[in-house]
Amino acid sequence: GAVVSQHPSWVICKSGTSVKIECRSLDFQATTMFWYRQFPKQSLMLMATSNEGSKATYEQGVEKDKFLINHASLTLSTLTVTSAHPEDSSFYICSARNSAGFQETQYFGPGTRLLVL
Amino acid sequence: AQTVTQSQPEMSVQEAETVTLSCTYDTSENNYYLFWYKQPPSRQMILVIRQEAYKQQNATENRFSVNFQKAAKSFSLKISDSQLGDTAMYFCAFMTPTGTASKLTFGTGTRLQVTL
Numbered sequence: 001g002a003v004v005s006q007h008p009s010w011v012i013c014k015s016g017t018s019v020k021i022e023c024r025s026l027d028f029q030a031t032t033m034f035w036y037r038q039f040p041k042q043s044l045m046l047m048a049t050s051n052e053g054s055k056a057t058y059e060q061g062v063e064k065d066k067f068l069i070n071h072a073s074l075t076l077s078t079l080t081v082t083s084a085h086p087e088d089s090s091f092y093i094c095s096a097r098n099s100a101g102f103q104e105t106q107y108f109g110p111g112t113r114l115l116v117l
Numbered sequence: 118a119q120t121v122t123q124s125q126p127e128m129s130v131q132e133a134e135t136v137t138l139s140c141t142y143d144t145s146e147n148n149y150y151l152f153w154y155k156q157p158p159s160r161q162m163i164l165v166i167r168q169e170a171y172k173q174q175n176a177t178e179n180r181f182s183v184n185f186q187k188a189a190k191s192f193s194l195k196i197s198d199s200q201l202g203d204t205a206m207y208f209c210a211f212m213t214p215t216g217t218a219s220k221l222t223f224g225t226g227t228r229l230q231v232t233l
Contacts, residue, residue, distance in 0.1 A: 108162035
């Protein structure tokens with residue numbers, strides 16, 4: 001149980017285009033999902049908290065107009081990188097919060113490698 | 118604000134041996150959760166073990182166990198009978214379950230290499 005999928009696993013796009021990444025909780029409902037960015041050999045950096053049915057909460061320094069988050073259902077959150085530029089190239093990871101039975105654990109997707117040319 | 122410190126950037130252990138990864142944290146909260154996540158070369162974050170702060174008993178998951186010292190704010194991970202597949206980056210993480218703001222605070226990680 002507690003499986004989170006992420007799609008696509010990797011994407012290459014041209015500068016100026018937009019890229020959408022999907023995060024799904026496959027066997028549990030997640031009212032809260034999180035989006036992280038990870039640079040090589042570093043820890044995870046939280047970008048935003050995605051709440052089902054409401055606006056996302058962004059961390060300081062993260063441009064909300066550039067990284068659009070939508071959490072339309074209890075099993076799906078999407079991150080759209082708008083007008084992507086080479087500096088947006090990174091590894092993006094989502095996680096879903098499972099609080100059923102007071103578990104209070106975050107389970108992670110496999111990540112998406114984004115390369116902007 | 119909570120902080121998590123992993124003071125060992127890299128560690129190495131021989132196969133079948135035991136290794137302990139250290140983690141300390143700082144918080145004024147009384148109710149919280151602690152986690153160890155493993156990130157192998159595939160970069161998939163995998164939950165290794167979790168501990169509720171209100172539980173005195175140390176959590177165990179097969180070859181993985183923790184030494185949770187609440188007063189000292191220490192949460193070390195012991196890996197017994199190390200296997201080559203344990204080679205990975207290990208992150209210690211802290212969370213307070215306050216409504217929707219249940220963010221994870223991560224340490225900087227410890228890179229573990231298991232050798233033959």
